[in-house]
Amino acid sequence: MEYQEKKIVPPTRVTHITFHRIKDPLYVFQLTIWSLPPLAAAAITFAAFLRARPQRRVPGGYALRFLFLTLFFWSAFNAIATLVSSEKAIFLATQFAYLGVSLAPVAWFVFAVTYSQRVLKISRHALNTISALPLITMLLALSNSSHHLIWIDLRFVSADGFTGLITEHGFWFYVHAVYSYALILVATAVLAFALTQYKQHHQSLLAAVFAPVVAVTTNLLSLSPWNPYPWLDLTMVGFVVAVLILDVGIMRRGLLRNAPVSRERVIEHLKDPVLVLNHDGEIIDANQSALSAWDHEFSLLGNTIDELIPRIPSEILFSPDSNSETTIAGRAYEIASTPLDPTNVATQVAIVFRDVTERRAAISALQNAKAELQRMAHTDALTNMHNRRYFMERLQTEFERIQRHGSVLSVLLFDLDHFKKVNDTYGHDIGDAVLIAIADVVNQVKRGTDIACRFGGEEFALLLPETDKIGAINLAQRMRRSIESYPYATKVGHNVQVTASIGVATLSQADQAPENLLKTADRALYKAKDGGRNMVCISND
Structure with missing residues (x-):
C-alpha cells in the first residue's frame, strides 16, 4: 500500500505537538482491514473477562479478570484509533489505550503472586509501590502535550482511505517498557515455578509461559524497526493468541478452581x-x-x-x-x-x-468414667464391698474354672443375728454404721484371693477359691469371733452387741450349677440360726 506521510513535529527538537487535519472532517469513521486485529483482540479479551467471572473468588481470580480488563482497554482504544480518521481522535484514543498499556503488566504480576500464594509473598504496601510507576506512566500519557515524555514525534499516514499514526517514543516510555518487561518476567517465573511442583499441570505450565511470551514478542516486534506496518500495533495479534492460550490452558482446565499450588499453603497452615x-x-x-x-x-x-x-x-x-x-x-x-x-x-x-x-486426656477420662460406672455397678454403696451381681459373676467364673481344671471351692453365707433390734433400738444411722464396721471386719479376716460381698440387708457372702471344707470352717470361725469381739463402742459410738450366724458350703461333684452351692450354704446358714445363732454350720447335703 502506498501512503503519504505528514510530520506534525520535526524530530530534531520537540517543543509541542499540534494536529494537522489532512482533509477528513472530525469524527468521520473508517473501517479497513487494519481494524480487524484490535477489534478481534477487544472481543476476545472482553469475552475472557466475562468467562472469568465465576472464578473471581478463587486465588488469582480477581487479578486474572483485571488482566483481561486491562487488555480489553488496550485493544478497544487501539480499535477506536483505527476506526476514526480524525488525527485528534486517533491520538486521543492512543492516549486512553494507556489505561491498559500501563496496568496490564501489574495485573499479570498480581495474578502470578496471588495464585502462587507461597512462592512469593507480597504485602499491600509493596503492591502499591509496584503500581506507582505504571500509574505515573498513565498520567504522563494523558498529559503528554505538557512534557513529551511518552511521545516526542507523531506522524500520520493516509492511504486508500485509511489514516494511521506512527509514533516516536520519549524517555519515559522506555523506562516503563523495561519496568513492564521485568514485571512480566518475574511474574512468569513465579507462576512457572509454582506449577512445576505439580506434574499433572504441565499443560497449564506451558500456557502460563507461552501466553506472556507471545504477547511480549509481538509487542517488541511492533516497536522494532522491522515492523512492516508501523501504524498497526502488532501486540493486538499477540493478545488474541495469548488470551486464547490462557483460556484453554488455565480457565477451561479448571486450574483456578483447583488451585493446586495452595497445597503448599495447606502444609504451611496445618x-x-x-x-x-x-x-x-x-x-x-x-x-x-x-x-x-x-x-x-x-x-x-x-x-x-x-x-x-x-x-x-x-x-x-x-x-x-x-x-x-x-x-x-x-x-x-x-x-x-x-x-x-x-x-x-x-x-x-x-x-x-x-x-x-x-x-488422650478425653480417652483417659472416658476410661476412668467407664471404670467408675463398672465399679459402681459392682459395689455396694454403703459398705463399699462388692455387691450380689459381682459375686454371682465371679462365682460363675470360678465354677467354670473348676469344671475345666478341677479344684476346690467354698462359700460362706452369714447373717447378723437380731439386727432388726439394733435398728429399732439405736436407729438406722447406727445400723448403717454397724454394717460398715462388719465390712471392716470382713476385709481384715478374708484373704487376698477371697471375694467378699454384701448380699443385701444384713446378709454377707464370701467366695473362697482353692479352699476345702476344713479351710472354710476355720476362716468362718475366725470371722464369727472377730464380729463378736469388734469394738463397736469405739467405732460406732454405742456398745452394740453383734453376732453372726455363718453357713459353709464346699463344691461337690453333685453340684451341676453354681446356684446349687449357694443353696447349700443357705441351708447351712438357717441351720446355724435354728441351732441358737452365733455359730458356724455345714449342711448335711
Whole structure:
C-alpha cells in the first residue's frame, strides 16, 4: 500500500505537538482491514473477562479478570484509533489505550503472586509501590502535550482511505517498557515455578509461559524497526493468541478452581507440626506450627531430631510410613513418617506430628468414667464391698474354672443375728454404721484371693477359691469371733452387741450349677440360726 506521510513535529527538537487535519472532517469513521486485529483482540479479551467471572473468588481470580480488563482497554482504544480518521481522535484514543498499556503488566504480576500464594509473598504496601510507576506512566500519557515524555514525534499516514499514526517514543516510555518487561518476567517465573511442583499441570505450565511470551514478542516486534506496518500495533495479534492460550490452558482446565499450588499453603497452615529431615536426621525445614510450638525451646532448624525427641529410635522415623507416639514439652503426639523418595535410602523424610494430648486426656477420662460406672455397678454403696451381681459373676467364673481344671471351692453365707433390734433400738444411722464396721471386719479376716460381698440387708457372702471344707470352717470361725469381739463402742459410738450366724458350703461333684452351692450354704446358714445363732454350720447335703 502506498501512503503519504505528514510530520506534525520535526524530530530534531520537540517543543509541542499540534494536529494537522489532512482533509477528513472530525469524527468521520473508517473501517479497513487494519481494524480487524484490535477489534478481534477487544472481543476476545472482553469475552475472557466475562468467562472469568465465576472464578473471581478463587486465588488469582480477581487479578486474572483485571488482566483481561486491562487488555480489553488496550485493544478497544487501539480499535477506536483505527476506526476514526480524525488525527485528534486517533491520538486521543492512543492516549486512553494507556489505561491498559500501563496496568496490564501489574495485573499479570498480581495474578502470578496471588495464585502462587507461597512462592512469593507480597504485602499491600509493596503492591502499591509496584503500581506507582505504571500509574505515573498513565498520567504522563494523558498529559503528554505538557512534557513529551511518552511521545516526542507523531506522524500520520493516509492511504486508500485509511489514516494511521506512527509514533516516536520519549524517555519515559522506555523506562516503563523495561519496568513492564521485568514485571512480566518475574511474574512468569513465579507462576512457572509454582506449577512445576505439580506434574499433572504441565499443560497449564506451558500456557502460563507461552501466553506472556507471545504477547511480549509481538509487542517488541511492533516497536522494532522491522515492523512492516508501523501504524498497526502488532501486540493486538499477540493478545488474541495469548488470551486464547490462557483460556484453554488455565480457565477451561479448571486450574483456578483447583488451585493446586495452595497445597503448599495447606502444609504451611496445618495445625499439625511438620518437620523435614535429611538422611542424617538434621531438621532442614519446618512449617509454621512446628516453629510456633517448639522453635523457642529447641531452635529447630539446623539441629538434629534427637534434640527434640531424644528417646525415639531413628529406624522408626526413617521407616516407610511408620507411626509412633512420643511426648514433647509435656504434650503427647502421634508421629507419622513418610520418605519423600521411597526409592532412595538417603532421601529426606517428612514427619507429621498430631497433637493428641486432649484426645488422650478425653480417652483417659472416658476410661476412668467407664471404670467408675463398672465399679459402681459392682459395689455396694454403703459398705463399699462388692455387691450380689459381682459375686454371682465371679462365682460363675470360678465354677467354670473348676469344671475345666478341677479344684476346690467354698462359700460362706452369714447373717447378723437380731439386727432388726439394733435398728429399732439405736436407729438406722447406727445400723448403717454397724454394717460398715462388719465390712471392716470382713476385709481384715478374708484373704487376698477371697471375694467378699454384701448380699443385701444384713446378709454377707464370701467366695473362697482353692479352699476345702476344713479351710472354710476355720476362716468362718475366725470371722464369727472377730464380729463378736469388734469394738463397736469405739467405732460406732454405742456398745452394740453383734453376732453372726455363718453357713459353709464346699463344691461337690453333685453340684451341676453354681446356684446349687449357694443353696447349700443357705441351708447351712438357717441351720446355724435354728441351732441358737452365733455359730458356724455345714449342711448335711
